[in-house]
Amino acid sequence: xxxxxxxxxxxxxxxxxxxxxxxxxxxxxxxxxxxxxxxxxxxxxxxxxxxxxxxxxxxxxxxxxxxxxxxxxxxxxxxxxxxxxxxxxxx
Amino acid sequence: xxxxxxxxxxxxxxxxxxxxxxxxxxxxxxxxxxxxxxxxxxxxxxxxxxxxxxxxxxxxxxxxxxxxxxxxxxxxxxxxxxxxxxxxxxxxxxxxxxxxxxxxxxxxxxxxxxxxxxxxxxxxxxxxxxxxxxxxxxxxxxxxxxxxxxxxxxxxxxxxxxxxxxxxxxxxxxxxxxxxxxxxxxxxxxxxxxxxxxxxxxxxxxxxxxxxxxxxxxxxxxxxxxxxxxxxxxxxx
Numbered sequence: 670x671x672x673x674x675x676x677x678x679x680x681x682x683x684x685x686x687x688x689x690x691x692x693x694x695x696x697x698x699x700x701x702x703x704x705x706x707x708x709x710x711x712x713x714x715x716x717x718x719x720x721x722x723x724x725x726x727x728x729x730x731x732x733x734x735x736x737x738x739x740x741x742x743x744x745x746x747x748x749x750x751x752x753x754x755x756x757x758x759x760x
Numbered sequence: 761x762x763x764x765x766x767x768x769x770x771x772x773x774x775x776x777x778x779x780x781x782x783x784x785x786x787x788x789x790x791x792x793x794x795x796x797x798x799x800x801x802x803x804x805x806x807x808x809x810x811x812x813x814x815x816x817x818x819x820x821x822x823x824x825x826x827x828x829x830x831x832x833x834x835x836x837x838x839x840x841x842x843x844x845x846x847x848x849x850x851x852x853x854x855x856x857x858x859x860x861x862x863x864x865x866x867x868x869x870x871x872x873x874x875x876x877x878x879x880x881x882x883x884x885x886x887x888x889x890x891x892x893x894x895x896x897x898x899x900x901x902x903x904x905x906x907x908x909x910x911x912x913x914x915x916x917x918x919x920x921x922x923x924x925x926x927x928x929x930x931x932x933x934x935x936x937x938x939x940x941x942x943x944x945x946x947x948x949x950x951x952x953x954x955x956x957x958x959x960x961x962x963x964x965x966x967x968x969x970x971x972x973x974x975x976x977x978x979x980x981x982x983x984x985x986x987x988x989x990x991x992x993x994x995x996x997x
Binding site: 690693694695697698701746747749751752 | 817818821822825853854860861863864865866867868906908909910942
């Protein structure tokens with residue numbers, strides 16, 4: 670039994686979304702983290718990209734339908750296609 | 761003229777915009793709450809600065825879906841004049857009404873200071889009355905004002921004369937040190953292709969009276985008023 674909520678339905682499906690800055694976009698956070706890692710002595714770090722991770726809990730349902738819905742939401746709201754890329758899984 | 765000044769949760773410069781339009785320039789300006797579905801009968805819309813929805817997710821990303829923005833889309837599509845300032849610029853970019861996007865300042869710092877702006881074109885309803893060859897000294901106050909657009913979009917902006925303002929030094933030089941946020945091509949403000957929607961990161965409304973240390977920004981609003989009075993000149997193609 671997983672995730673019983675106030676409405677007494679089980680949250681069984683989860684969309685896991687990763688949003689990252691496009692390569693062409695300046696990523697000063699990534700650069701700062703990269704410099705910090707180098708300063709700490711970690712070897713071999715070539716680039717760091719700082720993005721976002723989102724989890725959306727969904728009611729048990731048709732994953733294919735959710736796939737379409739989440740892709741639409743990623744395109745319209747969760748990412749900005751001008752500056753970001755996204756990918757997601759539905760589990 | 762009758763102006764609508766939008767107000768989202770987290771907007772904080774709406775009174776400044778109303779003040780310049782109403783008290784300084786003597787026009788009618790009314791706040792329009794973001795949940796309203798209609799702008800009413802207005803001549804132009806100002807999307808003011810602030811931190812709509814706490815800048816959650818991305819600046820302007822949530823505000824862009826507020827009910828009033830549907831009517832702003834309609835208003836802009838029918839040739840209505842819309843000016844976005846600071847967060848308003850970010851909202852208009854998110855809404856797809858302006859090209860490009862605003863990302864985190866290159867310095868990662870929130871920058872609050874006066875800058876010089878070079879007007880790149882006076883062929884717009886927002887710059888027509890800015891005295892030729894002059895620079896505007898206006899304040900900025902933002903953490904995410906780094907203008908980004910892909911190469912093709914940037915070239916289109918240049919070819920179609922859609923760059924309105926660029927950060928410059930006191931002599932008008934578009935130098936890297938004069939660029940407070942890392943914006944590509946020092947871009948501080950742009951125009952849409954139809955030339956009726958504009959946005960900029962700096963705050964001309966906060967530099968519109970000598971008491972505020974600079975009255976240079978006033979020319980932006982005077983341009984808009986002048987253009988609305990002669991709007992046949994700026995009808996979108």
